[in-house]
Amino acid sequence: MSATAKKSASKTDGANQPFIYRQFDQEKLRDALRKMYLIRQFEEGAEESYMRGLIHGTMHLSIGQEASAVGICLGLSDEDQITSTHRGHGHCIAKGADVSRMFAEFFGKTTGYCRGRGGSMHIADVSTGNLGANGIVGGGLPIAVGAALTAKKMKTGNVVVCFFGDGANNEGAFHEALNMAAIWKLPVVFVCENNGYGMSTSVARATAVPNIADRAAAYAMPGVIVNGNVVSDVAEAMHEATERARNGEGPTLIECKTYRYRGHSKSDRNRYRTKEEIEEWMTERDPIEAFEAELVEFGVIDAAGIEAIREGVRKEIEAGIEFAKESPMPEVANLEKYVYTEQA
């Protein structure tokens, strides 16, 4: 059964502040804002580099979905792992990756996280617990369950987060993965970023139940719906799911309702949704604006502090692109490297 969306507690009531203000110190909250900006500006930088022909191929931008990536990863350590999706830049940054090496990957350079072999769709920073974006919708679901199986067998106490989109819930892999995670009570949290569409196909047209979280009932795990554009709501649901996972009680399915501002990829005419709908989300429900306003209201940051974060992020992005540009290309002689493990 899916719980209903949690409401943020009254903002003026200090004793009953939203979850993150009770859970994390101010430094951590300011860093959460910084990460959201880092994601937004990274995406904008990637988009611009693509337009200018510096990046080829395709990419899927997560602008508008920053609160979900950051809210989910807020309480995780580098040892906790995630599996990500084709729309995975935000997850990678939220988990702690360095944007310079991400840009370098997009530029196809040896200094990139995948040494120029993977690109946007396979971005990963294993050192911060990111097992990788995925070009296959639903591809990460069983892998996350496998990672959680390792955590259980090795008694590491780590949790695994499996990010996936609303479209992925109609793949067989989703159903098989959730079932196994449930029967074996594995420490995994399934995080559906429901942005309303799988490419051009709306959830209503593709999925038989109104909410992805409704599917949880079939696999005997809690299904929680949150406003995916509110950092605190996301983080609170994640906290509960993490506790459950670490206590050996098994998986949770969290559905973050959110929205992507950009087209599906670089070739999208947006014929399946209206301009008004996009506008409405951008102007009324922007996750960064909302979080910023909240932080100011609770006295965590002031206008000057926000400006400093923005400026810092701007410089970090600029430096990242510069690093990517100047990094070396891989050598064709190494084409067949990394296919198999090199052995002595």
Place this chain on the structure above:
Amino acid sequence: MDAQVETATRELSYAQAIQEAMAIAMERDERVFLMGEDIGVYGGAFQVTGDLVERFGPERVMDTPISELGGAGVAVGAAVTGMRPIFEFQFSDFATLAMEQIVNQAAKMRYMLGGAVSVPVVMRFPAGSGTGAAAQHSQSLEAWLGHVPGLKVIQPSTPHDVKGMLLAAIEDPDPVMIYEHKLLYKMKGEVPEGYYTVPIGKAAVRREGADLTIVATSIMVHKSLDAAKQLAEEGIDVEVIDLRSIRPMDRQTIIDSVCKTSRLMCVYEGVKTLGVGAEISAMIAESEAFDYLDAPVVRLGGAETPIPYNPELEKATVPQVDGIVKAARDLVTGAR
């Protein structure tokens, strides 16, 4: 011309030719319908279905959920029971999720039931590298399916052929898998108006020559023709065969050509080892053409690696014109 009824031609892109074939088929036969991901208002990831949903409505241009195994299986089930579905994989790579229904069901149902049913399903597979889409969106796995009796597997290389072969595939009572190289979608060529078919299982000699036979598939036909042009300037006369269909394979056209030229090179984008070229080479080794060979057979195929993202590495992964020229020259001049 192997087409049956041809009228005036005009220039269409490969993608437009496919779209036209599907529209003609839907107009001629109400059992024909399309299934796939984002083929409706989106028009398909490569705009192959385009605006067909406006013409034929969402009942005949059906968007499926992201469910390749189920979707392909539904198409098989509809085909067995009287419909004529054309199922589009958004990328051929995603057919790996549907292998069960393709390999265990579609290919074998007629046989297992002792001929009591047939499975007139058509599946379309946008394939190949060259778009910077990396390892999971760039593969050429046609040889996988070519290994399965019960399936027909074709790789049309021109707008003319893709229209005619798709129409032949829709008419065909058995499952036909069409591999379409993504870089061909924008390629233009003369395409006859109206209905015509190009038979499945017949290769085409695209260029006649005396010194060397190149058997190429899909986009490699064009690269081989470019190479042949360059080689002609050096006095090397290359015959280029467009295989068009890997199952069934037109053995005779290849054998005849090799008997004439005494040299064989296979050029294909799929990974070299255990690929289409292995079959062609072995087939020649088993045939009367073997005695005519003046040099070892050469295969140019994809490198033994997944497709990398970096564009230079990506290019190096599959045969390019320069590499074909060099390999052909070495073969003919005995440099190897």
